[in-house]
Amino acid sequence: MTLSTMDFYTQAILSMAALIGLTSFLMLGQSRLLRMIFVFALQGFLLTLTTALVAYSMDNGHLYISAALTLVLKVMFIPWMLRREVIKMNMHRDVEVLTNKTAVMMGGASLMVFSYYVLHPIVHTTTTVMLNALAVSLSVVLLGMLLMISHRQAIAHVVGFMSIENGLFFAAIVATNGMPMVVELGIAFDVLVAAVLFGIFFLHIRTSIDSLDVDLLNRLHEVDK
């Protein structure tokens, strides 16, 4: 089945999946924090569009609420908070040198292949678009983890954390047309509280080690030294 024979909705969802996957890679290779935050906001915006699209085509009222929540939380509030933090810490001119960028990007690519491999067993019980959507969202989750591993700034960790959340949200929207309302509201509440807590933590870490480089958080050891 080629792309052009599918209906408009399927084509749109597949394109969205591809774009969201792409934004994850863009974040992964980013060495400037402000640009990373911008790409994160872009990913949130794509997610909002996807949600609105699903809401429109399924004629599902409560998904519009989810779309609005995503817009407010992930496109506006969290990027705004992170951006403010970066500027306050005067980190917007810093370039973080990624050790072995090529390996990280290759690792990201293999994670994407791995996601398809993991979800392949369900291929005969589902449509191609679902498989793609689930695989892309799993790879966004895994790429978010890789982002957290490969970057040292606490801000980048938060971006990775939140983009994991984005990947999960994409799976919930596309594969299942949204979770029950009570669960979605709960998840949005958790994300909001997490974002506020991250803000508090930045303050604590800054006052404690005078930096947001989490490599300096190294006082605790598994065993005695």
Next chain:
Amino acid sequence: MIAAYLLLIIPLFGIAFFAFAGHKADTGKVNVWLNAVSLLATLWLAINVLNGGTLLSADKAFLVDSFNVYLIVLTAFVGLTTSIFSAPYMAHEKELGKLNDARLKMYHSMYQGFMLAMYLVLTTNNIGVMWVAMEGATLATVLLVSLYRTPESIEAAWKYFILCGVGIAQALFGTILLYYAAVQIGDGGDNALLWSVLFEHADKLNPEILEIAFVFLLIGYGTKIGLVPLHNWLPDAHSEGPTPMSAVLSGLLLNDALYAVVRNKMLVDGATHTLIAGHLMMGFGLLSFLVAALFLHRQTDIKRLFSYSSIEHMGLMTFAFGIGGSMATFAALLHMTVHSLTKSAIFVTVGHAAQVAGTQNISKIRGLIKTQPRIGWGLLMGTVAIAGFPPFGVFTSEFLVLLATMHSYPWLAPLLLLGIGIAFAGLFRHIQPMVYGDKPEGQMPVKANLLPVMIHLALVLWLGLAIPGFLADWFSQATVLISGSAPL
């Protein structure tokens, strides 16, 4: 069912009360009263279940059956006894200048927030809400870990936040896959995530999707259980946070995460009809058990020591649920109860011991029995109980796990015995010099309320000698529910 709603309203009121009036004196006592009322509500709930069997609320949002009812009572009980310990303990910490009023206010508010999350995890019938509440428990406790604002505690809290946050995101992916499978059998809408509905139709769910989902669920909730190799946050969070927090984290949070895994495993087992989920749990459980037993030997911090012991016991429970037979399941249910009681009692004693010695460093805590006999003996008795000596309840459950292992997987029994032995040696080589011997100069007794410890240990002793009839009934019914066959 009113009792269940009451159970959620009381902590909610508590959060608001402490947030607005938390600067008043004696908030510690208010916390005790709130937890006492919660315990009464759970007892009411338990009597309802005892008389009427499984309770399902009218909108099917809440479910209380024989599997979670005793965990609910246990949660409220440990919550209460820990708050009794917490009141003078936190007052003492304030006197030492480690805390101020604002932080104490947040502490009490979040204590109730944590209790709310725990009750919600246990009572909800919706596995999506269960995830939300589990994440809520992380969010409520993360600022408590960094309560003292030392660089170490901030590092521990950050690690806890990131690891558990990322970990539990995996569980959400598993839940989404589960929902996806439920939607496929034409059960979309608000009911599709209800556990009772899914359990009824479990055999119709797509086994391939559920297998993948379970891997994510186990990794996700397993991070919170503290399964090796996802356990790194646990010793840090336990050792750097205030001691009452360590007691409820070890006694309640780990249990509830395991509860979430088992609830999901029941659905997966119903769909796949294979042992795959059980084998995964056995593997992770045994690995955690053995690794944590070895790590016990190399600890220098008394709270880290006992948090590794928690990992060890959670590993054993996960292993037992993984075996999945009726005897193993019964043993795991019993072990959840006795471990929770014993470990929270130990953390309470450890908190006092650390205040007596003025440090958490094992090599500096000496001669506790000579300084303050009650604390020394409390610590010794607690350790004897947790190491699995008869006649305490931990012995009974560990013995049953061992029997079940010999029955189903005899070649794993030596590993289990070895682990128990290593853990025993690891605990006692540290505990013995701490309780016996001469006291260092200048070591003074502190004001300590050891009533919670004694009640807990007495209960563990009672459970070791004879399990009361109604509790045995609940364990048996839960065993039938989980494993499909009656024990003994």
